[in-house]
Amino acid sequence: MPGILVVAEHAGDRFRRVSLEVLSKARELKEELGGPLAAVVTGHGVADAASQLGAYGAETVYVADHEALGLRLAAPHVDVIADLQQQHGFSAILVGATALGKDIAAALAVRLGAGLNSDATDLTVVDGRLRARKPIFGGQNLVDKEWTTDTAITLVRPNSFQASEVGGSASVEALAPTFRPHSTAVGVTGSRATEGDKVSLEEASIIVSGGRGLGAPENFAVVEELAAELGAAVGASRAAVDAGWYPHPHQVGQTGKTVSPNLYIAVGISGAIQHKVGMQTSDVIVAINKDEEAPIFSFADFGVVGDLFQIVPKLTELIRARKGA
Amino acid sequence: MKIAVCVKEVPDTTAEKRLDPSTFRLDRSAGDTMLNEFDKYAVEEAIRLKEAGLAEEVVLVSVGPQKAVDSLRQGGLAMGADRLVLVSDEAIAGSDYLGTARVLAKLVESVGAELVLLGAESTDARGGVMAAALGEALQRPWFTAANTLALEGGTLTGERQTDDGVDSVTVALPAIVSVTKAINEPRYPSLKGIMGSKKKPQEVRSAAEIGVDPGQVGAAGAGTRVVNVETPPPRQAGVKVKDEGDGAQKILDFLIERKIV
Numbered sequence: 001m002p003g004i005l006v007v008a009e010h011a012g013d014r015f016r017r018v019s020l021e022v023l024s025k026a027r028e029l030k031e032e033l034g035g036p037l038a039a040v041v042t043g044h045g046v047a048d049a050a051s052q053l054g055a056y057g058a059e060t061v062y063v064a065d066h067e068a069l070g071l072r073l074a075a076p077h078v079d080v081i082a083d084l085q086q087q088h089g090f091s092a093i094l095v096g097a098t099a100l101g102k103d104i105a106a107a108l109a110v111r112l113g114a115g116l117n118s119d120a121t122d123l124t125v126v127d128g129r130l131r132a133r134k135p136i137f138g139g140q141n142l143v144d145k146e147w148t149t150d151t152a153i154t155l156v157r158p159n160s161f162q163a164s165e166v167g168g169s170a171s172v173e174a175l176a177p178t179f180r181p182h183s184t185a186v187g188v189t190g191s192r193a194t195e196g197d198k199v200s201l202e203e204a205s206i207i208v209s210g211g212r213g214l215g216a217p218e219n220f221a222v223v224e225e226l227a228a229e230l231g232a233a234v235g236a237s238r239a240a241v242d243a244g245w246y247p248h249p250h251q252v253g254q255t256g257k258t259v260s261p262n263l264y265i266a267v268g269i270s271g272a273i274q275h276k277v278g279m280q281t282s283d284v285i286v287a288i289n290k291d292e293e294a295p296i297f298s299f300a301d302f303g304v305v306g307d308l309f310q311i312v313p314k315l316t317e318l319i320r321a322r323k324g325a
Numbered sequence: 326m327k328i329a330v331c332v333k334e335v336p337d338t339t340a341e342k343r344l345d346p347s348t349f350r351l352d353r354s355a356g357d358t359m360l361n362e363f364d365k366y367a368v369e370e371a372i373r374l375k376e377a378g379l380a381e382e383v384v385l386v387s388v389g390p391q392k393a394v395d396s397l398r399q400g401g402l403a404m405g406a407d408r409l410v411l412v413s414d415e416a417i418a419g420s421d422y423l424g425t426a427r428v429l430a431k432l433v434e435s436v437g438a439e440l441v442l443l444g445a446e447s448t449d450a451r452g453g454v455m456a457a458a459l460g461e462a463l464q465r466p467w468f469t470a471a472n473t474l475a476l477e478g479g480t481l482t483g484e485r486q487t488d489d490g491v492d493s494v495t496v497a498l499p500a501i502v503s504v505t506k507a508i509n510e511p512r513y514p515s516l517k518g519i520m521g522s523k524k525k526p527q528e529v530r531s532a533a534e535i536g537v538d539p540g541q542v543g544a545a546g547a548g549t550r551v552v553n554v555e556t557p558p559p560r561q562a563g564v565k566v567k568d569e570g571d572g573a574q575k576i577l578d579f580l581i582e583r584k585i586v
Contacts, residue, residue, distance in 0.1 A: 113548070137342045322586065
């Protein structure tokens with residue numbers, strides 16, 4: 001029996017897109033895995049938003065609204081979701097792989113003694129059992145995993161599924177959270193938004209990344225301008241981050257983030273293995289580099305050999321003109 | 326106050342990694358290995374706390390094959406950590422996150438550390454979930470992604486990276502914390518550090534010695550299992566053109582053709 005629970009993350013004034021993607025996919029999985037399909041929203045000031053999830057297929061939305069859940073610390077969320085799971089015994093718990101989502105899923109797995117798959121780009125049901133596909137070694141291998149525990153917990157990589165509305169409505173049930181002492185021991189004394197981080201790298205459907213070819217930190221402006229025009233997030237290669245040209249949360253690659261956007265534009269990035277493993281699962285890769293022997297051209301879908309300082313600003317102009325037309 | 330730093334031996338990041346086709350486990354027999362690069366930031370932070378007189382001892386703790394002692398000594402003890410405790414046991418091979426968190430929890434308890442530091446993730450598994458899993462396994466306060474840390478009178482404060490910005494956090498020890506690459510610039514081991522590391526205690530313990538239940542770890546205690554592995558064909562080169570002043574236009578045409586813009 002007893003269905004699927006989607007952990008829906010509400011941030012600022014909206015649900016994370018990955019949460020809606022996961023919920024949309026769960027609707028499909030429910031056909032074979034069996035229902036019900038429920039979502040849980042844990043936050044502060046989220047009660048009104050909860051019913052929106054009905055449009056994406058949630059039949060029941062459990063809501064816990066509490067100050068402690070408004071902080072971006074996972075432990076209090078784990079208490080609420082674990083208690084909910086102990087009541088209902090969902091067979092699968094699906095969580096979008098945001099920073100908070102990762103923390104929640106990991107601690108929840110230990111609390112419940114449930115198997116955790118830390119990254120999925122596809123979910124299927126085989127012989128009535130959930131199966132997750134996980135790219136490893138930067139997509140060099142694809143591993144299919146099943147669970148040996150009654151509850152299956154998986155993180156889901158953003159951009160793996162399409163979010164789609166079906167126009168249903170959900171019944172909303174309020175939960176009364178109770179917290180463990182160790183879960184609320186960490187306090188938050190202040191908070192500031194990072195400037196220029198309007199689009200998160202992992203969630204972005206388009207990423208424009210800059211590398212050593214930019215030559216100087218101020219030249220990241222050409223990358224930022226193109227990104228702004230495309231509604232894209234800005235990435236950076238290790239060389240650019242190590243040189244101090246761009247902050248580390250933007251690093252893509254082996255020692256940075258792994259991303260799978262619909263479009264990845266590599267600007268002045270050579271494409272060494274170190275970078276490749278962080279972005280080769282992107283749908284479409286475009287590369288601009290002055291070195292025609294750069295490894296990036298061996299796996300880019302479209303490559304232009306030339307001066308990025310000529311090409312990128314022109315591309316920004318062309319896209320701006322096209323939007324205006 | 327003791328600090329435990331969770332460290333891991335990983336395959337050289339510049340080398341291709343492969344799975345053993347018969348066990349679906351990482352093939353650890355081939356190629357060079359090294360201390361996980363992310364861990365160096367946690368080791369560095371621990372050493373700085375000790376140098377500032379805020380900790381008595383920095384203990385590296387790890388789970389893995391016996392031969393991992395070498396890369397952990399060369400990578401971590403040589404930086405300045407005091408000793409290494411590695412749990413190595415056939416019963417643990419094949420552990421997933423749950424099993425590894427259970428072993429690390431027992432190990433941290435046996436070492437008696439009040440502060441546990443971890444790197445953001447490992448460069449082989451790339452899960453980035455161990456700090457949260459370990460925090461919960463120990464039922465102690467935890468947080469991830471520290472960009473800064475400071476310790477005063479048993480209270481740890483720091484700034485942590487979130488999806489939306491940076492939060493200032495505070496917690497009274499004990500605590501489990503993972504750190505980002507922004508937190509410091511890890512030192513390179515000095516020649517003296519490398520020579521001295523050979524004399525530092527390097528203990529290898531079995532699962533039973535630290536009180537781990539063999540049924541809870543290894544393949545027996547794993548909550549997931551691999552049922553299939555595929556190797557997709559490598560990504561092929563697409564179109565490559567030389568910019569003749571029309572490079573930007575050609576990219577735009579390509580994006581329109583692919584219905585991206």
